[in-house]
Amino acid sequence: MDQISNISQLFAAQKYKLTPQREAIVNILLDNEKDHLSVEEVYMLVKLSYPHLGLATVYRTLELLCELHIVEKMNFGDGVARYDLRGNDHSHMHHHLICSVCGRLEEIKDDWLVELEKRVEREYGFNVTDHRLDFKGTYGTCKRTGCKKEKANKAVS
Template sequence: MWEGGICIIETSVEKLNGIAHKLELHGYKWTKQRTMTLEVLLEKDSGYLTAEEIFMRIKSKYPQIGLSTVYRTLGLLNELHIVRKVTFNDKSTRFGLRDDDSDHLPPHLICKACGLIEKVNEDWLSELELHLRKEFGFQVFDYQLDFIGTYAECNENTCKKPNPSAP
């Protein structure tokens, strides 16, 4: 984010503090379980994870946590618009932190070979929204756009992505 010609980089700690404040404003406590769930989602390149994947990452550091606690935490964070709950074509429900700069869910690249899901910069979709409004009188409120295919590395069997055994 740029402010007055200076680049402001929001650290994980600042992001967690902002989320803690939002929880408190809505009458919720800042708990260890909520902190750990958000830390997993804030990890570099965590992308969209299933509740089970989040649970396994937390459980390695905090064995007392239960899967139902992770589900309840994700449900609350989704309700408060802190995380997004997304169901992709493989019917898996995944969670990722919301980008405060956008009202829309960003488009995704979904690799059929390795299962990697990457967000795509959505700036170019603003032009399409404007065109739809001008040409058809259609106001876009939201959209979900996924591009399903394979990366060149996956086609060449040199995939270095996180889940090379995905269907």
């Protein structure tokens, strides 16, 4: 079963409709999954198919997708809320590597925290239902060569 069908079932289970406009927003997220789009970026892309769709509708749809645990609202330290699809293949959100020099973002699909979750439950009686982990640092290539973003920042100052 494809992701749109799964998402449609999640909507129906919660008594919501996956309208053509909502489906267009979901498709934008699916087509740009690696980009972690902001509301404004989703809005600009969906306007190509639905020019009369308002920014408020995009906001509401993204918030509904978060409420239904289809999308995760994220902030990678740049002050911009971004939206990331939750994968069907894992029970938890995937993790991220975030370079503080160039801003490159890489996803880690493996769930390395299963043992930690078991320990938390055992030692604290706390049942973990979800988690998210972001690693912030610097890629070796950015340290050695300096990256375009770092060079651009120096040129401005």
